[in-house]
Amino acid sequence: MSVVATLGPKDTFSDMATQRYLSAQGLSSKVSYFPTLKTAFNAIGNEADWGVLPIENLSEGYVQVVLDGLMATDLFIRDEILLPIKFALVTNCQSLAEVRSLFVQFVAHGQCSEFIESLQGITIHNTQSNMESLNSLEGSKEPAAAVVPQHVLNDWRSDCFKIDNVTDFAHNQTRFLVLGKYPQKINPALAYKTTLVVRDDHDKPGVLGSIVTALSDRRINMTSIMSRPTKSQLGKYHFFIDIEGHCEQANIAAAIEQINASYQVKVLGSYQAAVV
Ligand SMILES: O=C(O)C(=O)Cc1ccccc1
Numbered sequence: 199m200s201v202v203a204t205l206g207p208k209d210t211f212s213d214m215a216t217q218r219y220l221s222a223q224g225l226s227s228k229v230s231y232f233p234t235l236k237t238a239f240n241a242i243g244n245e246a247d248w249g250v251l252p253i254e255n256l257s258e259g260y261v262q263v264v265l266d267g268l269m270a271t272d273l274f275i276r277d278e279i280l281l282p283i284k285f286a287l288v289t290n291c292q293s294l295a296e297v298r299s300l301f302v303q304f305v306a307h308g309q310c311s312e313f314i315e316s317l318q319g320i321t322i323h324n325t326q327s328n329m330e331s332l333n334s335l336e337g338s339k340e341p342a343a344a345v346v347p348q349h350v351l352n353d354w355r356s357d358c359f360k361i362d363n364v365t366d367f368a369h370n371q372t373r374f375l376v377l378g379k380y381p382q383k384i385n386p387a388l389a390y391k392t393t394l395v396v397r398d399d400h401d402k403p404g405v406l407g408s409i410v411t412a413l414s415d416r417r418i419n420m421t422s423i424m425s426r427p428t429k430s431q432l433g434k435y436h437f438f439i440d441i442e443g444h445c446e447q448a449n450i451a452a453a454i455e456q457i458n459a460s461y462q463v464k465v466l467g468s469y470q471a472a473v474v
Pocket residue numbers: 205209210211212213252255283303305306326327328329347372
C-alpha cells in the first residue's frame with residue numbers, strides 16, 4: 199500500500215484535504231502524519247510515496263516554507279485541491295476575559311488576525327498545526343484558548359466558552375498541492391495548468407520581460423507570478439509562474455525552450471486545474 203505524507207496530527211486541514219483526495223480518486227493509501235510542513239515535505243519521495251501540502255491561502259497568500267521546498271525539489275505537482283477553511287475559538291474556561299494564552303497555527307494566525315488583534319493581555323503561542331493548537335490547549339494549566347478548525351468545535355467541552363467563527367473572510371479557502379515522484383500524463387480532454395520556476399542566478403536584465411514575451415507571443419495565459427528570494431544575496435529572486443495548459447502542448451514546450459535559452463526553467467508539474 200502506498201504512503202501519503204501530510205501535516206499532522208490527524209484532523210488538520212491538510213488531513214481533510216488528503217482524505218477528500220483519497221476518496222475522490224478511489225485511493226486507499228496509508229496516511230503518515232508529520233509535525234511540521236517541512237518534515238512532511240522532506241518525507242515525500244523518501245518514507246512516503248506522495249504527499250499533500252498547503253500552498254496558498256485566500257488572505258495569507260503563498261505558504262513560504264512550501265514554496266522554498268518546491269525550489270529545491272525533484273518532485274512533481276500532480277494535482278491541486280481547494281478546501282474551504284473556517285476557524286473557531288475554544289477555551290478551557292468560562293469567558294474570554296479569563297484567557298491568558300492563545301495557541302494558533304502560524305498560517306491560521308493571519309487568517310484570524312482581526313479577532314486576534316482585538317484581544318488584550320494575552321500571550322500568543324504560534325504552533326505548527328491547528329491540531330497542535332488544540333492539543334496545547336488540552337495540556338494548558340492556565341486559562342487559555344486555541345484557534346481550531348471549525349469541525350472540532352462540537353466535540354469540545356460544552357461547559358467552556360467558545361466562538362464558532364473567528365475567520366477574517368467569509369469565503370476563506372486554501373489550495374493544497376499533491377506532490378509525487380512522477381509527472382502527470384496529459385489527457386487532452388482535461389483543462390490543465392502548469393507551474394514553472396525560473397531561476398535568475400546571474401540577474402540578467404529583462405528576465406520578466408522575456409518570460410512575459412515568450413508566453414504572450416504564443417497566447418499562453420499566465421495566472422500567477424510569485425517571487426522568492428534566492429537567499430544567496432539580498433535583492434535576488436526566483437520566480438514561480440502558473441500558466442494555463444499542459445507542458446506537453448507544443449506552444450508551451452516552445453515557450454519553455456525559449457525562456458530556458460537565457461534562464462534556468464524547471465517544470466514543477468502540469469495538473470488539472472481545480473474549479474474555484
Ligand atoms: O494546521 C493545519 O490544519 C493545516 O493543515 C495547515 C493549514 C493551516 C491553516 C489553513 C490551512 C492549512
